[in-house]
Amino acid sequence: MGLEYVRISPGFEKYMPRDYVDLVKYGPFGRKVDVMDMGQFKELVEEHPMCAGCYMAYFIRVFYTALPNPEDTIVIGTAGCARLALSQAAVPFIYGNYGDTNAVASGLKRALSIRFPDKHKDVVVIAGDGGLIDIGFGMTMHSWFRREKFTTIMVDNEVYGNTGGQESGMSPKGVQLKMAPLGKKFDKINAVELAKTAGCVYVARISPTNPKRIAKTIRRAILAARHFGPTFIHAYTSCNIEYSIPTREVLADARKREKQDFKFYEWMTDEVKEFLEEVERKEKQEVKK
Amino acid sequence: MPEQRVVEPDYLLLEAPREKKFITGSQAFAEAVKRANVDVAIAYPITPQSETMHLVGDLYAQGYVKDYYRAEEEYGAMSAIAGAVRGGARAFTATSGPGLLRGLEAIVSWPGHRIPAVLGVMTRVVNAPLSIQPDNVEISYLLNSGLVVLHAENQQDVFDFTLAGFVISEKVDVYLPVVVATEGFFVTHAKGYVELPPEDMKLPPRDPYKAPVPPTDCEIPPARIQRDAPVQKSNFMSYLIHAVWQQEVWSANRRAAKWIKHYLGGLIEVVNPDAEVFVVASGCAAAQGREAQRYATMEGLNVGLIKVKSLRPFPVDEIREALKNAKAVIVPEHNIVGWLAKEVKAAIPNSGIVVDGPRVYGGMTLPVELIMEEIYKAFGIKKEKKVVV
Numbered sequence: 001m002g003l004e005y006v007r008i009s010p011g012f013e014k015y016m017p018r019d020y021v022d023l024v025k026y027g028p029f030g031r032k033v034d035v036m037d038m039g040q041f042k043e044l045v046e047e048h049p050m051c052a053g054c055y056m057a058y059f060i061r062v063f064y065t066a067l068p069n070p071e072d073t074i075v076i077g078t079a080g081c082a083r084l085a086l087s088q089a090a091v092p093f094i095y096g097n098y099g100d101t102n103a104v105a106s107g108l109k110r111a112l113s114i115r116f117p118d119k120h121k122d123v124v125v126i127a128g129d130g131g132l133i134d135i136g137f138g139m140t141m142h143s144w145f146r147r148e149k150f151t152t153i154m155v156d157n158e159v160y161g162n163t164g165g166q167e168s169g170m171s172p173k174g175v176q177l178k179m180a181p182l183g184k185k186f187d188k189i190n191a192v193e194l195a196k197t198a199g200c201v202y203v204a205r206i207s208p209t210n211p212k213r214i215a216k217t218i219r220r221a222i223l224a225a226r227h228f229g230p231t232f233i234h235a236y237t238s239c240n241i242e243y244s245i246p247t248r249e250v251l252a253d254a255r256k257r258e259k260q261d262f263k264f265y266e267w268m269t270d271e272v273k274e275f276l277e278e279v280e281r282k283e284k285q286e287v288k289k
Numbered sequence: 290m291p292e293q294r295v296v297e298p299d300y301l302l303l304e305a306p307r308e309k310k311f312i313t314g315s316q317a318f319a320e321a322v323k324r325a326n327v328d329v330a331i332a333y334p335i336t337p338q339s340e341t342m343h344l345v346g347d348l349y350a351q352g353y354v355k356d357y358y359r360a361e362e363e364y365g366a367m368s369a370i371a372g373a374v375r376g377g378a379r380a381f382t383a384t385s386g387p388g389l390l391r392g393l394e395a396i397v398s399w400p401g402h403r404i405p406a407v408l409g410v411m412t413r414v415v416n417a418p419l420s421i422q423p424d425n426v427e428i429s430y431l432l433n434s435g436l437v438v439l440h441a442e443n444q445q446d447v448f449d450f451t452l453a454g455f456v457i458s459e460k461v462d463v464y465l466p467v468v469v470a471t472e473g474f475f476v477t478h479a480k481g482y483v484e485l486p487p488e489d490m491k492l493p494p495r496d497p498y499k500a501p502v503p504p505t506d507c508e509i510p511p512a513r514i515q516r517d518a519p520v521q522k523s524n525f526m527s528y529l530i531h532a533v534w535q536q537e538v539w540s541a542n543r544r545a546a547k548w549i550k551h552y553l554g555g556l557i558e559v560v561n562p563d564a565e566v567f568v569v570a571s572g573c574a575a576a577q578g579r580e581a582q583r584y585a586t587m588e589g590l591n592v593g594l595i596k597v598k599s600l601r602p603f604p605v606d607e608i609r610e611a612l613k614n615a616k617a618v619i620v621p622e623h624n625i626v627g628w629l630a631k632e633v634k635a636a637i638p639n640s641g642i643v644v645d646g647p648r649v650y651g652g653m654t655l656p657v658e659l660i661m662e663e664i665y666k667a668f669g670i671k672k673e674k675k676v677v678v
Contacts, residue, residue, distance in 0.1 A: 005509060072507045076372075092505050094375060097394050100368035103360070107331065107369035110356045111376030112506060114328050121507060139368070142361035 003030045003071050006090070023090055028064065029071045032283075035211040038065050048085045053247030055254060056155050056237035059208045060085045063126065063153070066215035067091070068222055073122040074108065076101045078131040081161045081239075086126060099136025101125040102143035105150050113149075122222050123150035129170035130160050133189055137169075144198035147229040151221045154191060154232070157239035165242040172261075177242065192265065195232035201272050202231040205265040207258035209251065217266065223279060224272045236262040290351040293491040295326070298456040301492060302449075302552050307484035314476035317444040317483050318383065318409050318469075319344035321451035322354065325407075326491040328378035329356045333366045335388035336421045337473035338411045342383055354381075363388045367395035370406050377497035377504035379455065380406045385473055386413030389427050399466040400435030400538045403502040405458035405495075406466045407451060408436075411473035412572075412623070414652055422652015423472040425572060426624035428600065431468055432632075435538040437545045438601040439553075440571040441471040442579075444481035446598070453552040455492060463545045464501050465538070470600075472573040472623060474652075501541075546602045556604035557595050559611050561586070564593030566617045566667045569608070569633050571597040574621045574655055581621075581660035592664055597629065605636045617667035618643045621660050625650040 006029040008016050019042035026040035027033070038061065050057040060082065067073050076094045077083035078101045087093045096104045105123050112121040125132075132140045132154045140152065159177055160166040167180035170191070174183045195203045202224040204217045214235075221231040236257050238245055245253045258264070268276070296305070301324065312320065318341040322330065330349065332342035349357035356378075360366035366382055373380045384392060389410055399406065412425035431438050437457065439450040447469065454467035471477065497504040549556055560582055568578035575596040585592035595611055597604065612618055620630040620643060627645055634640035644667065647659040665671075 005507065074505055074507060092507060094372070094505055096368060096371070097364075097398055100364060100395060103365040103368035104372035104375075106365075107329065107372030107374075107378075107380075108376040108505070109372075110329060111373040111378035114355050115377050115506065138361050139365045142365065146358065 006030075006071055027090070028067060033065055035062055035065050035215050038062075048088050050081065050085055051241050053240045053245075053250050054081070055208070055240065055250050056081055056157060057085050059155060059214065059235055059237045060126070062208065062211050062214045063218055064089055064091065066218040067122070068219050069120055069122055072120060073124060076105050076108070076123065076125045078127045078136065079162065080128040080131055081157065082126050082128055082155050084162075099131050099134070100139055101127045101131060101136060102148070102152060103139040106143050106146065106148045109148060109150050120226055122226065124222060125150065125152045126155060127152075128161070129154060129156045129158060130168045133169045133191055141194070141198050144195060144200055144230045144232070147199055149225050149227075149229060151225045151231045151233070153218070153221070154234050155237040156191075156234060157237050157242075158188075159239050159242045161239040161242055188261075191234050192232070195234075196267060200230045200232045201225075201228040202268040203266070204232075205234045205262060207236040207254045207262035207264075209254050209258055213264065220268075220276055224268065224276065227275060228269065228272050290353060291489040293353075293489050295493050296490045298492055301486055301490055302453055302456065305486035305490060307486050310483050310485055311480050312444060312483050313340075313478055313480050314411075314444045314447045314471055315340040315344060315478065317447040318451055319348060320483070320485055320488075321448050322381050323348055323488055324486065324491050325381070325452055325455045326379060326494050327354045327381050327455075328495070329370075329373040329380045330354050330382060331358055331360050331366050331369045331373070331380070332382045333360045333363045333384070333388060335363070335385045335413075337413060337423070337477050338383045338385040338388065338409070341409060341411065341477065345381065363392035364395055367392035371395060371399060371402060371404050374404045374406050375402065375505045377495065377506050379459075379495040381409070382406070383409030383411065385411045386415045386427055390415060390430065393430060396431075396436070396466075397434040400542075401534060403464045403500070404466050405464050407454040407458060408466060408468045409451065410468055410470040411477045412470060413473045420652050421473075423474050423573075424624055424650050424652050425470070425472060425622075426626055426628075426650070428470050429624070429626055429628040431470070432601055432628065435465065435535070435542055436601060437463070437465050437467045437542060437599070439467065439469050439549070439598060440600050441469055441476065442572060442575045442596060443476060444483045447471050447476060448483050448485065449553060450598075452492075456552060457545055457548045459495055459499075460545075460548050461499055461501060463541050463548060465541055465545065470572065475573045543602045546599070546604075549599050549602075553598060555607070556599040556602070557597055557607050557611065559593065559595055561591070561593035562611060563591070565591045565615065566619065566664060567593045567595055567612060567615050568619045568621065568660060568664075569595040569597065569612075569629070570621050571600060571629055572623065574623055577655045577657055577660060578621055580657045581664060584657060584661060585664050590664060590668055600629075600632070603632055603636070608633060608636045609638075612637050615642060619646075619660060619663045619667065620644065621646065621655055622648045623650065623655060624648065
C-alpha cells in the first residue's frame with residue numbers, strides 16, 4: 001500500500017490543515033528529498049515538545065528526511081526524550097515499555113516479513129543511551145546476536161534527560177550528575193565496539209555537525225539492515241539542559257565533542273560495502289539522467 | 290505435516306469430529322497451537338513451561354508455525370510478542386511463576402495496546418524459598434490487568450481454552466490478550482484424555498484490519514497516526530484519555546463473556562444446582578472439588594460444585610444466581626492468599642457463608658479429605674468421616 005496512506009482523499013483538500021497538505025506535497029513520501037528541502041514541509045518544525053536548543057530534536061528532524069522509504073517505515077522508541085519528538089512525526093511510531101525497543105522491533109520486523117514478504121518494511125529503533133545500553137542492554141545485544149534485520153540508532157545525550165539528569169552508562173567518567181553525587185565511577189561504554197562484536201553489519205559513530213553526512217549515514221544503515229542484518233548508529237545529541245550548554249553554543253559543543261570523542265567513524269562488512277557502493281553508483285547515474 | 294485446510298472457528302471448535310487421545314497438558318497446548326494457524330511463537334525457558342514451548346518449536350520445524358525463537362528473557366519475549374502482534378501476526382507464548390513476573394510489565398501493557406495474543410501460564414511458586422511446584426498465587430497478579438483469564442482444570446480444558454482463546458481474543462468487540470492458566474506439572478506433565486478435532490484443519494488466518502486498533506504496518510491512514518498520543522498532552526488530558534481507555538479495556542473484557550459462553554459453554558459449570566453446600570473452585574482445585582462433590586453425594590450429602598472457567602471476566606451474576614440458596618460455600622485453592630475466595634465473597638451479598646479454604650501452597654497437592662472436612666463442618670457433622678473410595 002505504501003503511498004496510499006499519505007494521499008489526501010479527493011474533495012478534502014481544502015479542509016486539510018496546511019501542514020498536512022505541505023507534507024503530502026513537499027514531504028519525503030515517495031520521493032528522495034535532500035536535507036536542504038526540510039523547510040518545505042512541517043516535520044518537527046513546530047510543536048515538538050523538546051527543550052529549546054535541543055540537539056536531539058535537530059537530529060531527529062534530519063532523520064526523517066533521510067529515510068529511504070518513509071511511507072513504509074515504522075519507528076520504535078522507549079521512555080526518554082527522543083520519543084517526545086518521534087511521536088509527533090508522520091511516520092508510525094511505537095512506544096514500548098522501559099528499554100524494550102529491540103525486543104519489540106524483533107517481533108514487529110518478523111511479523112512484517114511474514115505478512116509482506118515482497119516489500120521492504122523498514123523498522124528503525126531510536127532510543128537514548130539509558131534505554132539501549134542500560135535498562136534495555138540485554139534486549140539490544142540479543143537483537144544483534146540474533147541478526148535481526150533492523151537499524152538501531154542511539155541518540156546519546158550522556159544522561160537521563162527526561163527523568164531529570166541521572167548518570168547513565170554513557171555519561172563520561174568523572175562527571176557529576178544526579179545519582180552520581182561523587183562523579184561517575186567508570187568510563188563511557190564503548191557501544192560501537194560492542195555492536196561490531198555482537199554482529200552488526202554496519203556501524204557508525206557521529207557527532208551530528210553535518211546534516212548531509214547524518215542523512216547519508218542513516219540511509220546506509222537502513223539499506224544495509226534490509227538485506228544483511230542489524231545496523232547501529234551512535235549519535236551524540238547533547239543535553240543542553242543537564243550539561244548547561246547555552247543554546248547558541250550547542251553546535252559549537254557538537255564540534256568540540258566531535259574532535260574529542262565522536263570523530264566520524266564508519267565500519268561495515270565487505271558485502272555491505274559492495275552493496276552500498278552499487279546502490280550509490282546507480283543513484284548517481286539517475287541524478288545525471 | 291499434513292496439509293491443513295482453513296475451516297470456520299465455529300466448525301473447528303464446536304462441530305468437527307473429535308478423536309480421543311491420551312496426552313499431557315503440554316501436548317494439549319501444542320495440539321491447540323497446531324490448529325490455530327499461529328504466525329509467531331517466542332518464548333524463554335522456565336520450568337514447568339519449557340516443555341510446551343519445545344513442542345511448539347517442533348511445530349515450527351514442521352511448518353505449522355511460521356516463526357519461532359528462544360528469547361533473551363521473559364521481558365524480551367513478552368515485548369517481542371507485542372511487536373509481532375502489532376505488526377499483524379497471530380502469536381503464542383507461555384511462561385511460569387517467576388518468568389511471568391519478569392515479563393509482567395510487558396504483559397500488563399498488552400490490554401492497553403489491544404494485543405490479541407494467547408499466553409499460556411503454567412503456574413509455579415513465585416515467592417522464596419525457591420520451589421518449582423505448581424502454586425498458583427501468580428494468577429492474582431493477572432486478575433487486575435485487563436487480560437481475559439481462563440483457568441483450565443485438565444488437559445481437555447487446556448486444549449479447548451487455548452484454541453478458543455485465539456478466536457475470542459481476535460473478536461473485534463474483545464481484542465484483548467487471553468491467558469490460559471493451568472497448574473504446572475499437575476496438568477502439564479500428567480496425561481489425560483483429550484478429544485481433538487482433526488489436525489488437517491486450522492483456523493482462518495488473523496485479519497489484522499478487522500480490529501478496533503489497526504496494526505502498525507504502514508498500510509492504514511492517516512499518516513500522523515500518533516500525532517495525538519495522550520502522553521504528549523497536558524496532565525488533565527493525559528489522565529482523562531488514560532481513564533477512558535482503561536474503562537474501554539474493561540468493557541471489552543466484559544464483552545468477552547458472550548464469546549466464552551459460545552465457545553466454551555459458559556463462564557462456570559454447575560454440578561447439582563439444588564445443593565445446600567457448594568464447592569466453588571477453578572483449575573486443579575476444581576478437579577479435587579469435583580471428587581469431593583462425588584464423595585459427598587455417595588455419603589448422602591447434598592453438595593454441589595461450581596467450576597469457575599473464566600476468572601476475567603469474572604462471572605459475578607452467574608455465581609450470585611447459582612449460590613442464591615446456598616448455606617455454605619467452600620473455596621479450595623492452590624495458593625496462600627485466597628484470591629478466588631475474595632472474588633466469590635465480593636460477588637455475593639451474604640459473604641459470611643464463604644469458607645476461606647482449604648488452601649495448600651508451595652505446590653502441595655490438595656487432598657480431597659481437606660475439602661471433605663470443610664463439607665462436614667458445613668453440615669454440622671462433628672465426627673470426621675473417612676472418605677468412601
